[in-house]
Each structure stands twice: as structure tokens, then as C-alpha cells.
Amino acid sequence: MKNKSMKTYPIQKTEEEWLEQLGPEKYHVLRKKGTERPFTGEYNLHFEDGKYNCGACDAPLFQGDSKFESGCGWPSFDQSIDGAIEYVRDKTLGMIRTEILCANCGSHIGHVFDDGPTETGQRYCVNSVSVAFEK
Numbered sequence: 001m002k003n004k005s006m007k008t009y010p011i012q013k014t015e016e017e018w019l020e021q022l023g024p025e026k027y028h029v030l031r032k033k034g035t036e037r038p039f040t041g042e043y044n045l046h047f048e049d050g051k052y053n054c055g056a057c058d059a060p061l062f063q064g065d066s067k068f069e070s071g072c073g074w075p076s077f078d079q080s081i082d083g084a085i086e087y088v089r090d091k092t093l094g095m096i097r098t099e100i101l102c103a104n105c106g107s108h109i110g111h112v113f114d115d116g117p118t119e120t121g122q123r124y125c126v127n128s129v130s131v132a133f134e135k
């Protein structure tokens with residue numbers, strides 16, 4: 001039987017170690033697939049040159065120049081850094097969505113939709129607490 005939680009990532013930690021490292025708020029989003037409330041995140045309206053790394057393991061996920069203002073209330077990107085993201089079909093909440101995970105540690109980053117307004121057509125909808133900006 002296939003169990004995707006059996007997948008191994010380069011970064012391996014126990015749930016107790018993640019909770020200790022991240023604290024309860026980040027842990028809830030990154031490890032328990034939570035969603036921060038819209039329009040509340042630190043990076044929702046943050047536009048600077050730099051990159052956005054995984055909030056759990058610091059792997060680079062998005063370049064600052066792929067970020068755009070989507071109006072949806074969460075940081076949005078029109079593409080990810082090659083190979084940085086794992087895509088998983090998510091059928092929770094009665095919808096079929098594509099969940100995005102950090103390919104390095106398996107942490108939950110957000111979802112990606114194919115209704116983006118830029119030429120990539122992609123809208124990576126990301127929790128601010130799932131990423132850490134670096135200049």
C-alpha cells in the first residue's frame with residue numbers, strides 16, 4: 001500500500017523536533033497543512049529583490065521577481081525555483097487542488113492554481129509563515 005507519508009526527504013526530523021524548531025504557529029501551517037488567515041501574512045504585500053526560502057529548512061523556493069500582487073490575501077508567485085517544489089493532488093475541503101510542498105523537507109507551503117494573470121499562467125498561493133525572505 002502506498003503511503004505518501006513514507007516518502008523520504010533530504011531533511012528528516014521527527015514531529016517533536018519540528019515543533020520545537022518552528023513553534024506552534026509555523027508548525028501548524030508547515031507540518032499540519034494549516035492556512036494562515038488571508039491579508040494577515042508578513043509577506044502578503046512585500047515586494048523586494050531577494051528570494052523566499054522554505055520556512056522550515058531554508059531551501060530556496062521562489063525568486064522575489066516572480067512575486068506578484070494577486071489580491072487573494074496571500075503571497076503569490078508565478079513560478080518556483082526549478083526542482084524546489086513537490087506537487088501533490090489535494091482533495092480536502094471538497095475541492096481538487098494541487099498542494100505545494102518543499103521538495104527538500106516535505107513541509108506544506110500552500111497551493112498552486114492555473115489561473116495566474118502572468119504569462120506562466122500559474123499562481124502559487126503561499127503562506128507567509130511557510131517562507132522566509134532573504135535579500
Ligand SMILES: [Zn+2]
Pocket residue numbers: 054055056057058059102103104105106107
Ligand atoms: Zn523545506
